[in-house]
Amino acid sequence: MRLTTVEIDxxxxxxxxxxxxxxxxxxKILDNNxxxxxxxxxxxxxxxxxxxxxxxxxxxxxxxxEARRGxxxxxxxxxxxxxxxxxxxxxxxxxSQDYKLSExxxxxxxxxxx
Numbered sequence: 001m002r003l004t005t006v007e008i009d010x011x012x013x014x015x016x017x018x019x020x021x022x023x024x025x026x027x028k029i030l031d032n033n034x035x036x037x038x039x040x041x042x043x044x045x046x047x048x049x050x051x052x053x054x055x056x057x058x059x060x061x062x063x064x065x066e067a068r069r070g071x072x073x074x075x076x077x078x079x080x081x082x083x084x085x086x087x088x089x090x091x092x093x094x095x096s097q098d099y100k101l102s103e104x105x106x107x108x109x110x111x112x113x114x
Contacts (some may be wrong), residue, residue: 006082006083006086010083012057012094013061014061014083014087015064017057017058017061017063018029018087018090020054022054023043023054023057023058024094026040026055027063027064027087027091028094029043029097029100029101030075032106033101034067034074034075035075036074037075038077039110040054040055041099042104042107042109043101059075061082061083062078062081063076063078063081064076064078065078087090
């Protein structure tokens with residue numbers, strides 16, 4: 001992992017963005033898994049527009065990126081971002097959230113958009 005220095009203003013903006021529990025949990029999930037909006041809708045029991053708003057903020061900051069798979073958009077952590085080393089370090093201090101995806105899988109809702 002490359003070492004980069006992030007300006008204080010930019011670091012503060014990223015940390016403020018991740019100060020939201022929903023966004024922080026999304027990013028922690030995306031640390032090990034790619035997801036679509038429909039999965040986050042089920043995990044967080046929030047509306048699709050609300051989830052999309054959170055994703056847009058993370059994407060605009062460069063923390064998350066999207067890739068099209070057929071008609072679906074799949075989100076992942078942007079490991080090419082200058083902020084990735086800082087974000088990745090922060091995520092290392094948090095408990096795994098993978099169980100949320102396991103619960104979706106058990107309910108038959110994992111990647112329900114494919």
